Amino acid sequence: MSTEAICWINNKIIPLKDATISVMDHGLLYGDGVFEGIRFYNNKAFLLEAHIKRLNASAKALALKLPKSINELTALVTALVNAYQNESGYIRLIVTRGKGPLGINPALCQEPELIIIASPLSMSDEQAQTEGIRTITASTRRIPADCLDPRIKSLNYLNAILAKIEANNAGVQEAIMLNQQGYVTEGSVDNIFIVSDGELYTTPSIDGSLAGITRQQILKLANESGIKTHIETLAVYDIYAADECFLTGTGAELIPVNEVDGRKYANCPGDIFKQLKALYKESCYN
Numbered sequence: 044m045s046t047e048a049i050c051w052i053n054n055k056i057i058p059l060k061d062a063t064i065s066v067m068d069h070g071l072l073y074g075d076g077v078f079e080g081i082r083f084y085n086n087k088a089f090l091l092e093a094h095i096k097r098l099n100a101s102a103k104a105l106a107l108k109l110p111k112s113i114n115e116l117t118a119l120v121t122a123l124v125n126a127y128q129n130e131s132g133y134i135r136l137i138v139t140r141g142k143g144p145l146g147i148n149p150a151l152c153q154e155p156e157l158i159i160i161a162s163p164l165s166m167s168d169e170q171a172q173t174e175g176i177r178t179i180t181a182s183t184r185r186i187p188a189d190c191l192d193p194r195i196k197s198l199n200y201l202n203a204i205l206a207k208i209e210a211n212n213a214g215v216q217e218a219i220m221l222n223q224q225g226y227v228t229e230g231s232v233d234n235i236f237i238v239s240d241g242e243l244y245t246t247p248s249i250d251g252s253l254a255g256i257t258r259q260q261i262l263k264l265a266n267e268s269g270i271k272t273h274i275e276t277l278a279v280y281d282i283y284a285a286d287e288c289f290l291t292g293t294g295a296e297l298i299p300v301n302e303v304d305g306r307k308y309a310n311c312p313g314d315i316f317k318q319l320k321a322l323y324k325e326s327c328y329n
């Protein structure tokens with residue numbers, strides 16, 4: 044069965060390889076736009092309502108008018124999932140400011156561009172799941188919320204890319220980013236959790252992280268199964284001293300961390316990680 048990626052663009056579904064946008068699109072020229080990464084399992088987009096809600100909120104924060112209503116976007120994503128040949132995969136939903144003259148002024152852009160891609164899942168790294176990944180704390184600090192709110196899921200990822208370059212140069216898989224006060228925010232493209240004395244901790248968005256939808260789902264599943272959860276400011280010390288650490292995101296789901304700045308976790312993947320991963324996988328198919 045072909046798993047060739049497909050794309051909804053200009054009111055039709057075409058093979059992704061044939062999809063193009065203008066070189067004058069401000070998404071390309073200035074990173075002016077918003078997006079969502081969504082997984083589908085068993086032909087159903089997972090937590091779709093939450094993703095569309097966050098897209099809408101990101102667009103509102105950027106004064107970017109979505110070219111379709113929330114109901115229409117939901118229907119389009121659902122139609123693309125149905126048109127795709129695999130029952131599981133990944134959706135990338137993108138709204139750019141659209142074409143405009145050179146110069147950043149969004150007011151001069153004609154119409155926002157809507158692009159929805161359905162593509163195969165990149166295979167999750169089995170070794171990462173069984174052994175965990177190595178991480179560092181990056182020297183690149185998260186852009187402060189009063190400069191660019193981290194809750195806006197925009198097309199500009201340069202801040203995270205700088206941290207990822209640090210991880211690459213250090214020969215580890217992921218970088219944990221701190222805010223300007225030195226408190227923990229998140230990974231370059233994932234939220235962070237730690238486990239201490241059997242309780243689960245993650246950082247508040249206001250400290251500098253995306254309001255992750257996987258993170259929200261993990262908190263819900265943990266609460267339902269009686270694991271005490273905390274959303275609170277974390278210092279690097281808390282990460283070092285924790286019993287377990289893991290990252291979450293739509294694409295990667297849950298990834299255990301086995302090392303931060305050379306400090307290794309004795310239990311990786313830890314018991315709480317394993318419990319939450321099983322619950323999460325189950326929830327993806329319900």
Ligand SMILES: Cc1ncc(COP(=O)(O)O)c(C=O)c1O
Pocket residue numbers: 080203229230231232233234252253254255256257258291292293294
């Ligand atoms: C910066 C950042 N943090 C966290 C996440 C995880 O968010 P979600 O669970 O909604 O995919 C992402 C996902 O792309 C991200 O880009």
